[in-house]
Amino acid sequence: MANPSIERRGAEEKLHLANNSYHLRFRSDAKLGWAYVPDDAQMTGGDAITVSLSRFQEALTRNDITHLGVRILPGEDVRLLQPYLARISLVELAFPTFRDGRNYSSARILREQLSYTGEIRAIGQVLADQLFFMVRCGIDALDLDPSVTHAAADAALSRFKYVYQAAGDARRPVWDARLSS
C-alpha cells in the first residue's frame, strides 16, 4: 500500500483537550462558557446561551445574546434550524441513553445536508464506545460521561485508522483510499 494513512480533508482539524477533564473538543475556534437556560427558567441574555428547541424562537428575538446555542432532543427535527443556522454557534445533541441513536442522523444532516459549520456537541450518556461513531457523524465536541477516562476516550477515537464510509467528518472511506493506494 503506497499511502498507509488516511489523509484528513479538513486542514484545521485538531484535537484540543479542554481543561475540564470530561470534555473533548475538536475545534480551534474560541471555546465559550455556555449556559443552558432550562425551559422553566426566566430567559436571560449573555455571551453564550443555549436553549431548547421550544424556546429557540424566543431566544432569537433577543438582542442581548451574543452566541446562541440550541439543544436538540432525540426525535426533534434539526431541519427546522435551517433558516437560522447563520445565527447558531452551538447545537447540542442529546443522547439521554446510548441506545437512542436518532441524533447521529441529526449530526449528519447538519453537517452534510445543511452545511452547518458551527460546533456540535454530544451531551448525555456519551460513553467510550460511542465516541468514534459520534465524531464520524460530525460531532466535534463531547461531554463525556463521568465513567469515561481521557485514556479510554483517546483509545476509542484512535482505534480505527480506516473507515468504510464517508460520513459527517473529513475521513476518506477505504474505497476512496484504495484509488490512490
Next chain:
Amino acid sequence: MYKYDDFDHAIVNARVDEFRDQVARRVAGELSEDAFKPLRLMNGLYLQLHAYMLRVAIPYGTLSADQLRMLAHIARSYDKNYAHFTTRQNIQYNWIKLAEAPDLLADLARVEMQAIQTSGNCIRNITTDQFAGATAEEVADPRPYAELLRQYSTFHPEFSFLPRKFKIALTAAPHDRAAIKLHDIGLELYKNATGDIGWRVFVGGGMGRTPIIGKVLREFLPQAYFLGYIEAIMRVYNRYGRRDNIYKARIKILVHELGLEEFHRQVDAEWADIQKTFAEPPAVELERISAFFVNPTFETIATPVAIYDDARKTNPAFDHWVERNVCAHKQQGYSIVTISLKAVGEIPGDASADQMDTIAALADQYSFSDVRVTHEQNLVLPHVRQIDLFALWEKLKDIGLASDNVGLASDIIACPGMDYCSLANARSIPIAQDIAKRLAPIERSTGELKIKISGCINACGHHHAGHIGILGVDKKGEENYQLSLGGSAAEDTTLSTILGPGFDADGVVNAVEKIVACFNTIKRDNERFLDTYRRVGTAPFKEAVYG
C-alpha cells in the same frame, strides 16, 4: 471469493484488539456485566442458558475451504467439537469461555472472518442466494453487491444504534432462495423491459411476533443509486422507527403505521437530499470486488456424462440423492450439490468438527474450495463436475452427510430452542428429531414439504414461512406447540395460518403425521403440500387433526 486487502485486515484487527481490551476489563472486574453487555453484543457474544454463545458472521453465506477448516478448528479448540449453522447463514458456538473469546476472534481474523454486528441493533450479516455464481437463473452475481453492503454497513457511524436489529437480503434470481420478502430490506436484481439491470426494493418484511410480507418500495432502482437509496431508507427508519416498545421497533411497524405511500414519500424526500452529497463507491470499486467473484476455470465438458447417468440408473440410492440434493448448474457438465445437515435423528444445522474438515477437503477436491451456507441450515458445494458426483456422494456417506432429503419432511429448519437459548419457551430440537424419524419413511412419496420450528415467538425457526410451521410457547409452565399451515419463504411468499389449539410435544408430532397422511390422500398427481393446502384450505387438515 472476496479477499481482504490491507484496509480490511486493519479494520478487523483493530476490532479484535478492542474486544480483547473490553474482555480484559470485564475479567478484571473493571466492567460490570451491565456495562459489558452492549459491548459483547456488538461482537456477537450472547450469554445463553448454560454458557456464552458466539455467533460468527459468514458474509452472504460464502466460505472458502480454509475458512471452514478454521471453523472446525474453533469447534475443537474452544467448544465441544461441533457448531450450529443458522437461518441467517451464520454459525454459532454454544460453549464459549469468555476469557478465550478474544483468541477465538483473532483466529477467525486470520482467515478473514469476524463476528462484527452479528447481534445488536445494527445492520446484521447480509444474506443472499446460496446458488449465487452457480445458477443460470440469475441476471448477475449478487455477491459483489452483498460485499459492497457488508463494507458500507460495517461500523456505520449513523446506523449502529437503530431502534432494532436490521436484516438485508439480496437475490438476483427470480426463484427466491434468500427469503427476501421476509427481511427488513429485500433486494431483487432483475432486468426490466428496456433491458436494464436494477433492483426491486422490498421493505418492511419480517417474522417475529408480527409477521409481515415485505412490500415493494421501489419497482426499479438503477444500480448506480444502490447505497444512497439504502441510506435514505435507513435514515428514515433511524429517525422515526419506534423506540418506545421493543416489540414495535422493527421497520415493518413503521411502514405499517405510516402506510407504504407515506413511508415512500419520506424515503424519496430523504433520498433527494442524500443524492446531493452522497458519494457512491465508483465503478472501479465494484469492478475490484467483482473480480473476486469471476467464474472458476470450468472445464469444457460434453454432456450427457455417461458415467454419471449410468451410476444413477444402476444405483437407486445415489439416484434418490441426486434427485433431491443436486441442482442444475449454469456450466454444462457441472452441478450444484446441497449437503443436508438434517440426518434423521441429528440436530438440524449442526455439524461436527470432523464433518466440517471433511467437507472442506471435499470442497478443495471437487468444488474449487467453495462452500455455501443456506438459510435452510444446509451446506452447498456450488461447482461439482457431474463425473465426480458419485465419488462425492460415497465420501459424504462415510461421514453421515449423504441424507437425500433436501426439501423433504425431514429437512426441517429448527432454532436452538430451550436446549440452548435464553429466550426460548419450548424445545425445538427434540420435536424436529421426532418428526424427522416419524416422517422419513414416507417423505419421498410425500414430496416437497418444508417444516419449520421455532421455540419462541421471535421466530428464528421461520415457523411463519413453513408449509407446516410449529411454534413452541409456554402454557402455564408446560411446553405447548401451535401448528400453522401454508407459509412460504420463496418467491410466492405467504404467512402460515394457525390451525387450531396447541399440543404437547407428543401431540404435535402426532398431529403433523395426521396432516401429512391427510395430504397424501387428497393431493392431485404430484401436487406439493403447499399447493394442495392453497387449493383446499384448512378444513380437511383441521378435520384430520381435531375431528
